[in-house]
Amino acid sequence: MALDLICSLRFFDLRLFGGGREALAIAERLGDLRLCIHAQSLAGGLSALAASRGWAVESAPPSPALGQCWLVASGDPAQDDELVALAERAGVAVFVPRWPERSSVRLPLEVGRAPDSSASSSRNRFQPGRVSLVGAGPGDPELLTLKALARLREAEVLIHDRLVSDEVLALAAPGARRLYVGKARSRHSVPQEGINQALVDWARAGYRVVRLKGGDPFVFGRGGEELECLAEEGIDFEVIPGITAAIGVSAYTGIPLTHRDHAQSVRFITGHLSNGSIDLDWPTLAAPGQTLVFYMGLGSLEVIARQLIEHGMGADTPIALVEQGTTARQRVHVDTLAGIAASIAGLDIAPPTLIVVGGVVSLYRSLSWFERASATSLGWRHGKHPSPLDRAGEA
Ligand SMILES: C[S@@+](CC[C@H](N)C(=O)[O-])C[C@H]1O[C@@H](n2cnc3c(N)ncnc32)[C@H](O)[C@@H]1O
CATH class of the missing domain: 3.40.50.720 (NAD(P)-binding Rossmann-like Domain)
Structure with a gap:
């Protein structure tokens, strides 16, 4: 036994x-x-x-x-x-x-921590468990899907990243064991292999594991790598999509990703620097009629702006930096490719930040409903308006 x-x-x-x-x-x-x-x-x-x-x-x-x-x-x-x-x-x-x-x-x-007595379960269940790879969305907890919320409430083990907001974590089953394996740029608190192994081990030990990732797990989230490992080990899994930062930020800034007058396509790009540079297909990126969304690009903003201009994009093309999009801490900085570096110099811009480039950014001035709503007393910001999640919690 x-x-x-x-x-x-x-x-x-x-x-x-x-x-x-x-x-x-x-x-x-x-x-x-x-x-x-x-x-x-x-x-x-x-x-x-x-x-x-x-x-x-x-x-x-x-x-x-x-x-x-x-x-x-x-x-x-x-x-x-x-x-x-x-x-x-x-x-x-x-x-x-x-x-x-x-x-x-x-x-x-336990991952990265010494075990303690609360890890003990009264069950002697050694049926393999299951891993739900769940997208937590960009920050606002009301952007979670109903399915994600259901899995959070059933979770026995919750393995989450830095980008998952406290408000979302608060929706998990109170008894769920929480393991933080977050990553900050170039500083990994638990190596990827350790995360993969933890998923395998907890599932093998029979737990309902929720692997919770900011945004969508398959968009710059290494969700694929983790599932490959689970598949190799024969662990049962499912994937629950989340709203990726680009979609959330676009909605909450009023910057549509496509618009018939400005962009017929949209590209999600990693702006992650490697050895001080980014190896991207700049001539294609600088082509007109598209919206570019750079994830993890804060540290490479100057390189991005310079390369786009050098490859033919207008220096007056609008660009937006959006900090902590969809949350009460959302801040938006809009300028041109040529001017953005100077206009944010000295500002303390905090990650996560998304960069949006293209004609659609010009719509921000007229469509930015979220900040305007929160500046008025209408109370559309979460916390002021009754939330469907609050009502679900009462059930
Ligand atoms: C490792 S990627 C993870 C992306 C995530 N899987 C998704 O689908 O949104 C992290 C980057 O996503 C962007 N990001 C995530 N959440 C954000 C938010 N609330 N506001 C602005 N940018 C965000 C930032 O560019 C950040 O550096």
């Missing part, structure tokens, strides 16, 4: 069998627990981790007399099978990520 021993593993004599990638994936999540690794040789990462944590390494063959809890991850199914069988005969607790149904304990699955 499976036991929840997350909180008491600290007091166990833990043994990890395996020296490769699978063993490293477990070891990385053990925090400061005491451990002895049994392997003939250790992969580089595991060897470094063992040294830094002061873990013992032994090459002795497994014996039933060793330890009280075995973590089995040799990388070889036949060898894992032998080890699990030996543990079962010896009455030693065992965790084997390959076969959750044969595990008699839960491993501390």
Whole structure:
């Protein structure tokens, strides 16, 4: 029978069998627990981790007399099978990520944090769980889909990014375990592999996992990479789209992405700088009749404006920078390609910020309903007007 021993593993004599990638994936999540690794040789990462944590390494063959809890991850199914069988005969607790149904304990699955007692569940359910990859929208919680809201309310484990607003997080089931794995530009709090592994592990352990991402998970959100990993591991998943920043920002600034007089197409582009430059097809981007929306482009604003002008776009083409779009903190800065850098110099512009370039930006002056509404007492901003989410919460 499976036991929840997350909180008491600290007091166990833990043994990890395996020296490769699978063993490293477990070891990385053990925090400061005491451990002895049994392997003939250790992969580089595991060897470094063992040294830094002061873990013992032994090459002795497994014996039933060793330890009280075995973590089995040799990388070889036949060898894992032998080890699990030996543990079962010896009455030693065992965790084997390959076969959750044969595990008699839960491993501390926490990402980037030490386990604590609240991770323990009263269920002994080892049916694999499911991951819902959910788009949280650009910020305003009322832009969540009904399906996203339903999944948030059912979530047992919520793994979320920096861009998910507090208001959206507040809608999750109160008992849901929250794991923050957010990324800031070039500063990743949990490496992508760690996030992928956490999704696999929590789902394997039988939890309803919601992977919540700002905007839409498939638009510059690495949602595809995470699902590829789940698919490889045979984990069940679904995808619930969200309103991507471009759509939300367009609506809340009154800058339509297309308009018969200005743009017949729209392009979503990453403005992420790599080694100080962006490798984009500038001649195509500078072509007339389209709207350009740059995500992650704040740090490369000057490069973007310069390249577009150099490749033939009018220096007087309007450009908008939209900070924290759709939220009460939304701020919009409009100028021309030639003038934008100077006009925002000295301003403390905070991410997330989206850049919109093209003739449609000229409509901002006449169509920017959101800021105007909030400046009046009409109270269209969330919080002042009764929200459908409030009513749903009363049910
Ligand atoms: C890593 S991308 C994630 C995009 C997200 N998956 C989406 O569909 O909106 C992060 C970038 O999205 C843009 N962004 C996200 N939310 C935003 C918001 N509320 N206001 C302005 N820009 C936003 C910013 O350009 C930010 O740097």
